[in-house]
Amino acid sequence: MLFIASDHAGFELKAAMLKELKGKTETEDLGTDSLESCDYPLFAKKLADKVLANSGSLGLLMCGTGIGMSIAANKLKGIRAAAVSDNVSAQFAREHNNANVLCLGSRVLNVKQALECLNAFLNAKFDTTSPRHQRRIDEITSFEK
Numbered sequence: 001m002l003f004i005a006s007d008h009a010g011f012e013l014k015a016a017m018l019k020e021l022k023g024k025t026e027t028e029d030l031g032t033d034s035l036e037s038c039d040y041p042l043f044a045k046k047l048a049d050k051v052l053a054n055s056g057s058l059g060l061l062m063c064g065t066g067i068g069m070s071i072a073a074n075k076l077k078g079i080r081a082a083a084v085s086d087n088v089s090a091q092f093a094r095e096h097n098n099a100n101v102l103c104l105g106s107r108v109l110n111v112k113q114a115l116e117c118l119n120a121f122l123n124a125k126f127d128t129t130s131p132r133h134q135r136r137i138d139e140i141t142s143f144e145k
């Protein structure tokens with residue numbers, strides 16, 4: 001399951017991504033539902049709670065830059081949210097960082113670029129061939145209070 005949310009700045013990109021994903025990936029749209037100004041932290045929290053409650057699920061957050069969403073989502077224990085602008089970073093966010101949330105910026109990426117990032121993220125898997133990535137994630141997890 002891929003949970004999806006945005007603020008007003010990411011609303012149109014969210015609509016475009018949902019259209020592209022239709023029939024290919026199971027998605028749940030958590031809002032926002034219009035271009036009316038809203039606060040991105042509330043949507044980051046809503047999505048993070050869903051990802052944490054649904055083992056193995058992933059999240060996609062969109063705002064103007066992806067940065068505010070990632071800062072907010074990363075406050076939740078167990079969330080590893082990556083704000084990226086290219087498909088290589090999106091791929092490594094899964095392979096090395098076991099990111100469970102991808103954050104994209106509608107003012108940074110066009111739909112094609114955003115889709116490339118999302119596909120790279122969804123098609124990559126956490127690299128368990130060496131213990132070093134899990135060890136580093138465990139170190140990060142140990143910082144959580």
Ligand code: RB5
Pocket residue numbers: 007009010040063064065066067068069
């Ligand atoms: C909203 O104008 C904008 O600040 C927000 O979408 C996001 O870019 C924050 O990081």
